[in-house]
Structure formats: structure tokens, C-alpha cells
Amino acid sequence: MALDQVDGVGFHSELTQTQQVYDGLSSCLQDIKDNIYIMATFADAKSPPVLNALEDANVHYAGFYKFNNSALFASNKGKDESQDSDSDDEESTYICKLFWEMGYRSMTNFFMKLGKTFPASLTLTKQVLEERNHLQLVVIGLQNQIQLGLTKLSNLNQERDMLARLDDDIVGSANHTEVVEVPEIIKIDLNTKEHVTNCIKCNMTCHYPCYIPKDEDKAGCWAMSEQHCRICPGKCYWDIHKNMGFRFDTKWNKEQRTVQELLDRYEKAQKGKLTKESIILSIEQDINEHANKVLDMIREAQKHVEHLDDIALKPNPLSTKEYIELMIESEKMQKRHNFGKRIQMLQKIKDEVSVFQGVRGNFRNHSGEGLLKYFQDLMIQ
Incomplete structure (x- = not known):
């Protein structure tokens, strides 16, 4: 390396x-x-x-x-x-x-x-280094949002399959339950010397740690590009991003969902009588919508990767994935105090590197559907 x-x-x-x-x-x-x-x-x-x-x-x-x-x-x-x-x-x-x-x-x-x-x-111009730092922020935000999106897709597919297995009388099966993974937004307190950039509209952390403490200066945060945030899903304007005493994170909970909850969710959207076929059709529309959002996030990363290669003195810098793997193996062999926690941190970093390399290596050779499958295999364990 x-x-x-x-x-x-x-x-x-x-x-x-x-x-x-x-x-x-x-x-x-x-x-x-x-x-x-x-x-x-x-x-x-x-x-x-x-x-x-x-x-x-x-x-x-x-x-x-x-x-x-x-x-x-x-x-x-x-x-x-x-x-x-x-x-x-x-x-x-x-x-x-x-x-x-x-x-x-x-x-x-x-x-x-x-x-x-x-x-x-040592190898890049200042312009390239700034762009790479921006890209790393996008990739971290991309990883979190893709995981949310793919879990939503998984839940929708599970709901569609559940309905397909039931009788046509879905009202009579209203109490049938399935276990799904549901994201919960939690707040993690920061120490007094840490700062963050939180979007108050999207309820998510767009940059952590951030070194701009004043809200009126958030336009200069690394997460911002042309007055808008490149991390949060809404690409919100910079002035609705605030420094707070906490950062947002996602906790995954397993919950039981009933067919009745599914009916309630789609009842308002459908004016006519609810049928199994009409609900399955609505779910498939939601699946397509969320799949397109995931692909849009991947394409956003592609734009940064291609621009990075265009301006780099030495395009495609050496990967650190193999080095991280060696560090993990070393921790397993030495088994020093808290080695398990260090392995978890290294594994998380390795996953982020895998996303970065996957974006760089797969965008030029695969279709959007192929890339979606790539990220599904990567994120859904």
C-alpha cells in the first residue's frame, strides 16, 4: 500500500x-x-x-x-x-x-x-484532494441511504410475497402477521468539542464530524455543493442544516406487521375496492420507485468518480481494502484488549472501501440493474 x-x-x-x-x-x-x-x-x-x-x-x-x-x-x-x-x-x-x-x-x-x-x-493536486474528500462523504451517505433503500425494498418484496400466498379474501386474512426489519432514527449525544451538520428537514446527519460550529457558516461545510447538500435525500438548501449536540443514526428493529396495517396503508391511495391484485400492483409501483432512488444515488457517486478520474494526476489510487484485511487478521491473531471492537470498526471501514471500489469498478461495465444487484449483495447480509 x-x-x-x-x-x-x-x-x-x-x-x-x-x-x-x-x-x-x-x-x-x-x-x-x-x-x-x-x-x-x-x-x-x-x-x-x-x-x-x-x-x-x-x-x-x-x-x-x-x-x-x-x-x-x-x-x-x-x-x-x-x-x-x-x-x-x-x-x-x-x-x-x-x-x-x-x-x-x-x-x-x-x-x-x-x-x-x-x-x-503526495500524489494529487489540491483540487483532486478536495474532490476526493467530497466523494468520501458522498460514499458514506450513499452507503447509509442504500442500506435504508434496500431494506425498504426487501420489506416491500416480503409484503408482496405475503399477499401472493394468501387467499383472495384478504380482509379475512387481516390478522395474518409477518416479521419485518424497521428502521428507527436515534440520537447519539456528542461531546462539547464535537460539531455536526444535521438536516432538520430530512432528520439525518449529513456531515460528522464537522468543523464548522456556526449555523450561519454551514454553506462552507464539505457536505455542501452550490448551496445545496449533496448528502441528504432532499438535497436541501444549506441554511436548514444545523449544528446540534447530537448526531442521527439508524437502529434496526424487528417488528410484526399485520395484513390489516398493509390494507390501512394503501386504502387512502386507492379509491375503489381493495383487492389482492390492486394492492400487489401498488406494492410493485413502490418497489420500482425505491429501486430508482437507489440507482439515482449510485449514479450520483458515478458522477464524482468520473470527475475524480478526469482531474487526477494519478487516477485510480491504490486500494486500501487488502491492507485493512491484513489489519483484521493481525487483530485476530494477537487478540489484544478490545480486539473485537477494533475488528468491527475495521470491518465497517472495509465495507465503505468496498462501496467506493464497487462504484469505481462496476459503473463502466454494468447496467443499472446489475449495479443494484451488486449493492444488494454487498449491503444485505
Whole structure:
């Protein structure tokens, strides 16, 4: 796997080695200074002395973060567990706690800053990198919406098959039930330093994490294109997108649905007498409508992929899917703490990469129906 962009470079330890790396990167990249971070180890409450040395050496950096890892080697025994501890031990424990909290704050601030930093491209122009970041947002939104759409299609097909199995007297079968998967929109609270772009009309999260906290500036969010959102289904205007203290997510629940509920849903749309054939016809119309929506989302991704290839210095950058698979296998072999959660996260990333590669590799060679089958196989497990 080749490196195609630099999100951040963290320097610590000896200045001579640090400057050699810095000089090497500077010779390759023009704007690397915005991606340089100083990790000041063995730090205390004062400003790290290394900053003066960096200034004298003309090393530019985006920020510095203080760490003192002596807390990692402190005893976990508290005052109640160690009655023989003297005042020196108590003072040492207090200092280690301060160092730990300092490192925790520094690491939190570092990742918040890193998320706001524009990557320095090694193989792409700035225009391509911006377009690729936009495409990644579209793909993430695409994956969620396709899953919703395909689940809806699956439920509609299930309802159609259920009616086909029943007698013509559907009213007499009103209490017949089937189990279906139903999406539920839930809210997940954010911490105070996180921001989000939520569409208040579509009730969905269009960009998370977002680094534009003010609602009046949401036109500049990466999810927006020409004043409209490219993520939410309604492609809504930017000013109905807000920063809130939560993000939307989808939870899937299994529910029992009766034939009567199906009749109630289609009764208003049909003026005449409800028959099994008329309801099946209405369901098939809904199926076609939702299938077209899914295909429209795939075509939206195609537009971005084709434009990306047109402007790329090196079109079709190397895939990361195989690398992610190796990481998953490594986690399975090593079985370190919480390896199961890391595997789940890696698998989710791999699925998103699979969508991206599927869009890139299949659009030029398959019909819309073939692509729909591709995404059905990918999303419906």
C-alpha cells in the first residue's frame, strides 16, 4: 500500500533528526508546515524549551502538545490500599495524576486539531484532494441511504410475497402477521468539542464530524455543493442544516406487521375496492420507485468518480481494502484488549472501501440493474 497523502507529522526527541525529516518533507511538499505537530515529551507545566530551539532552527509547526509518560509507571494502589505510604508517595501519586491529565488533554486536543487539518497530498493536486474528500462523504451517505433503500425494498418484496400466498379474501386474512426489519432514527449525544451538520428537514446527519460550529457558516461545510447538500435525500438548501449536540443514526428493529396495517396503508391511495391484485400492483409501483432512488444515488457517486478520474494526476489510487484485511487478521491473531471492537470498526471501514471500489469498478461495465444487484449483495447480509 502506497502513501498518497499526509494528514500530520508528529516530531519528538532529538532536534537534529527532527530537522532532517522536516527538511526532507519540505523539499517534497510546499505546505507541509500546516501538518507539523510537536509532541513535547518529559514536559511539565512550563512552555517546552524545545520550542525555542525549533524557532531558532526555522522549523514551522501547526501546534505543540505536552506529554509526560511517567504516569504510566506509577502504582495503582490508592491511599486506602497502602497504609504505609508516606507523604513522598502521596505527592508522587498527585504529580503523576497531573501528568496523566495533561497528556489526556493534549491527546484530545491533538486529534481535534488533526481532524480540522487539510491533508498534504503526495500524489494529487489540491483540487483532486478536495474532490476526493467530497466523494468520501458522498460514499458514506450513499452507503447509509442504500442500506435504508434496500431494506425498504426487501420489506416491500416480503409484503408482496405475503399477499401472493394468501387467499383472495384478504380482509379475512387481516390478522395474518409477518416479521419485518424497521428502521428507527436515534440520537447519539456528542461531546462539547464535537460539531455536526444535521438536516432538520430530512432528520439525518449529513456531515460528522464537522468543523464548522456556526449555523450561519454551514454553506462552507464539505457536505455542501452550490448551496445545496449533496448528502441528504432532499438535497436541501444549506441554511436548514444545523449544528446540534447530537448526531442521527439508524437502529434496526424487528417488528410484526399485520395484513390489516398493509390494507390501512394503501386504502387512502386507492379509491375503489381493495383487492389482492390492486394492492400487489401498488406494492410493485413502490418497489420500482425505491429501486430508482437507489440507482439515482449510485449514479450520483458515478458522477464524482468520473470527475475524480478526469482531474487526477494519478487516477485510480491504490486500494486500501487488502491492507485493512491484513489489519483484521493481525487483530485476530494477537487478540489484544478490545480486539473485537477494533475488528468491527475495521470491518465497517472495509465495507465503505468496498462501496467506493464497487462504484469505481462496476459503473463502466454494468447496467443499472446489475449495479443494484451488486449493492444488494454487498449491503444485505
